[in-house]
Amino acid sequence: MTGRDDNLISVFIDEEEFLVPPGTNMVEAARLAGKEIPHYCYHPKLSVTGNCRMCLMELGMPLKDHSTGEPIIDRRGLQKIGWMPRPAIACATRAFPGIHIKTDSELVRECRNGVMEFLLVNHPLDCPICDQAGECSLQEYAADYGRGYSRFVENKNVKPKRTRLGPRVMLDDERCILCSRCIRFCKEIAKDDVLGFVDRGSYSTLTCFPGKDLQNNYSLNTVDICPVGALTSIDFRFKMRVWFLKETPSICAESSVGVNTHIESREGKIYRITPRRNDEVNDTWIPDSGRILYKSIDTDERLIHYTIDGSHTLVDGAAKEAATLLREGAVAVVGSGRASVEEQYLLGKIASAVKAISVSLVSRTGDGDGLLVSADRNPNVRGALLTGLITSLPHANLGGLASAIESGEVRTILSFGEDLTQCGVEKQLLEKVNVIYFGSHCNETGEVAKVVFPTLTVFEKAGTFINQQFRLQKFLPAVPGPQGVLPDIVSLGKLCSILDGEAIPPTGPEGVWAEMNTEIPQFSAIDFENIPINGILIDGSQWEHLPFIEGMSLHYDPDNNRQIMAEVTKSK
């Protein structure tokens, strides 16, 4: 065999040879080979317990003569395989050279049929009312390996149907198949060991330890990993069947971790947010706090009209008015760490076109939990650095701006999505100057603003964020924004083209990227369409001296990261 990587070993899955890294879990090896080994308790990011017995397979290994150590050759001239007399579980088997497995033999099917039958003995026929229906492993494998009718004539076990494990998680005990994924998750990932089984046999029950609640910020991940409908989200419970939901890849804007998500929506309404697996960022997890961010988009506080002095207008009118104000000079620009890279770039272009006196960014900080919520709650501070909008890290307080207004140095303020009254600029002060406000929701800055541009939220527009690892990740629009509100790139682009005198403003991120390709060296080879789903690492070594406030989190170690950045630089 040619081209064999020394690091890979060969395994034989259903008599076909595949190369996998040594020690690969056989469920994963089979997945790489395009074969599915059904499983309930196994989860790629959790420890292996092997208690569901669904992943049984036949295991064999090439035979050697015990005395001489010579391989035993059969009549065909191949090494003889010694098949184990009993099936083994795939999840607890690791790849070693020459391992043979059968994933679809008669014995294996019988085993799975048996396991399914036992699992279904006490499982209620709840599918019509079960939220898991449609994404339920039990449903799926019952279709593959179930017998279609029940031989169980006794009464099914009756267990409590509505147990609140915590503020966000509801347990339906009847449906639980005791896979223990949730227990392992709490113990190993969330480090909040509150779940466990009590009682024996058919009476085994999942429960919280006495006096404890499943209330950590990651509790809803147990709902995601539950293979059946035992754990359900109280928020999503009975809201919508999952087969109606359209999944749109997006990025969580909660913090600079940049958790990969799926926005699940139906007909323009978001019903839930689920994690999207990205082994470089968030594995398969997402904090509970990030799941509820979408709730703010459909409120009465949304700005839906382009206004000048409070009267409605169209985007072109607003852009013209804003350009007139900006051309008067003495402009201060307040950008946002929540804006996408494209918007920050366009904002930077506007700032340089009007020769802004100051460009600032508002920082948001909180406590990092060391997992998926970092201390920097702005998802895209590094984007602002890369696009050249700012050169130093942002501050929470815009005291400098306040004094500049007072001294009359600044006559016009362009705020992109930031409520200046929240960061040290009093409303009375703002009334002295012309404020141009881009924002998605009403606030005091919007109230005093002369020109208001309504903007879209991250769920409604396309764009990119750069997370703490300098990883460029893109998000796509999941739902349409309010009627008549154009994407932020369009309104910024229109303003920008008036100030620059350029004829055609960009209509989407692709247009901005075409420009950034030439303007920003780190972006030179990137095309918005082709940004990989797992993101792409950007060379951020230029800023590594800056005192970023993020600490350790799931895949991020500030010290380690500098080394990675150095490698990225070298490889370019």
Added chain:
Amino acid sequence: MEDILFYIFSAGILVSAFLVVASRNPVNGAMFLIVAFVGIAALFVLLESFFLAVIQVLVYAGAVVVLFLFVIMLLDVEGSEKIRPRVLSVVAGSLAFALMVLGVLALFASGLGGPEPDLPIQTAAALSRNFGYELFTKYMLAFQLIGFLLLAAMVGVIYISKGGQSTAPQSVKKGEEVAQ
């Protein structure tokens, strides 16, 4: 009474005949042609020549102009509207008109074209019988000549409409070659 009717019909014929030539829209021309034909039929009625009148309507108004209309509709009307009188056709038309006037004058001069004495009043049935009898005996030669003239005209039309040269078998052959 008859005189008044005669002048009315004559004026109608002249006006509509002029409009046949002057109309830019060929359909209008054809319609005025019908009016002219019907007017002529009316003149025949005034002369108590009912048979001719009816034949005039039946053949000319009922069949010939229908064919004209048929052709006009199949042609590109927009295109034909652009046709302007050419010098040749004007000259030829004037010549033909002059010839016709000359012929009529000659007829009158020779005395042959003068008013015939009134025919004895006969029943119309006998009239049409006489009409046929005369046509197929006394005027047989003229009748045959007109027939040949029409035949020649028809052959000429077929020749012109075929484009003068291309005949069907050749074009079939061409098609075969292309197919191969």
Added chain:
Amino acid sequence: MAFKILERKPLNWAERTYLPQIITGLKITLWNLFQKKVTLEYPDVRPVIPEGYRGIPTLVKDPKGREKCVSCQLCEFVCPPKAIRIQPGEIPEDADYAHVEKAPKQFDIDMLRCIYCGFCQEVCPEEAIFLQNDFSLSGYSREEMVFPKAKLYEMGGTFPDQHNKWGKKQQAAEEAKAHG
């Protein structure tokens, strides 16, 4: 595949005139002229609805008056013209049928969209939606033709429940409590 070219039988002289065939046809139509008419004079006379007829879809209740629908939304999913709209809701824990947990908060069928395909009846795991005999609906506005839950239940009425699934479930739960 072997195939055989069948020569069409040449027509004889009489057949080529088509007249015998025309006469045969005339005989048939004349015979039909005096046959009993098959038209049903609709609004006065109603057709007999056969077993398994697919009329308007309605929701039904079980003999105890419980709404059978648990809003699994399979009918909404399967409905080809997307005529069904369901908003699911939770049955409060202190309700009589709390063990069913889920019931439609809103259940609308747009009868103008419905194509009476019967998929909803076929797909329903709870046997809660049935197509009834009614086939003609009318209203004065589009909004009126979107039938809400109450109206669907009113039209559907009560159906016998052969499985009594939820009843058994409630019974089992009570027995389990008794065992304690």
Added chain:
Amino acid sequence: MNYLPVLIALIKAVLMVAVVVVIAAYAVLAERKIAGWIQGRYGPNRTAFPVIGYIPILGKMLTRLGVFQPVADGLKFIFKEDPIPGHVNLVYYFLAPCVAFIPAMTTMAVLPFGEMDGQPLVLANLDIGMLFLLAVSSLGVYGIILAGWSANSKYPFLGGIRGSAQMISYELAMGLSILPAFLWANAPGSETGMSLFNVVQSQDQLWMVIWQPLSALIFLVALFAETNRLPFDMPEAETELVAGYNTEYGSMKFGLFFVAEYTHIVIGSGVLTVLFLGGWNFFPGLPSPWPGGWVGGVLSTLWFLLKVFTVVFFFMWIRWTLPRFRYDQVMRLGWTVLLPLALANLVLNAIFIALFDNWFV
């Protein structure tokens, strides 16, 4: 000048037009009823007239027969909205229905419908009546052509083109097919000429259809084509051309076309009856039993009408039996079958008469 004869002629004309239009209207009803019965339906049976419809048995029966339907249809034609498409040639668009309607009505002037004391019951007993009839009815094609052309839309246009081609084609065969009949009617010494009345009188012993079946057949087929009835309804052809030449017409303008079509059928049936079915003569070989005076006139007229209605029924019967010909089939039938056949028929008859004349008489 004495105006009285003019006035009487006018009253007669109006009366006849009214009668024929009513017959045409009921022909429409008959068409719908016959179509229904042949297809196993009832046909129109709902329209009730306020007072008459409530008479216990009679009213119900009349309603079931659809007797009031033509009234409703007529009212509908009058009161319906009359849309005029935006891009029609307005002059011809308005002219076409009139041009279709007037010749249809004019032809009836020379059609004798009865006999009283040896005198014809007819508006104008022309000696060349048959020629007049052919001449005027040949003008009817302009209605179709103009309607098709002025509508400025493809289906009417195709209908108009097809209709005109078809009518020209069959006019020849029609004209030739009636000549043998006149040849025989004009026995040596008789003064029949082209008079329709005389043709009927010459059939008092033997109907022409028995003596000249081929002529009768050709005439019948050509009549179907000339009236655009179903095996030949090229101009309308609703399965292919929407509604053919009158696609763009609505309301009373369409009504005029409609009435014209059925008037053509009625008049055409009358001509067929006069030429080949012995007019008001009783039965072949039997002397007409009509007494003298107006009683005889009425009876002969009724007998004539009975024959006409039978032919009209035959028209409808054929319509709901035969499918439509294809356009090229229509043309081929006209030019390569009917025309040579009619010519041969004429020539053979002429030779036969010549021989008969010279050698036996």
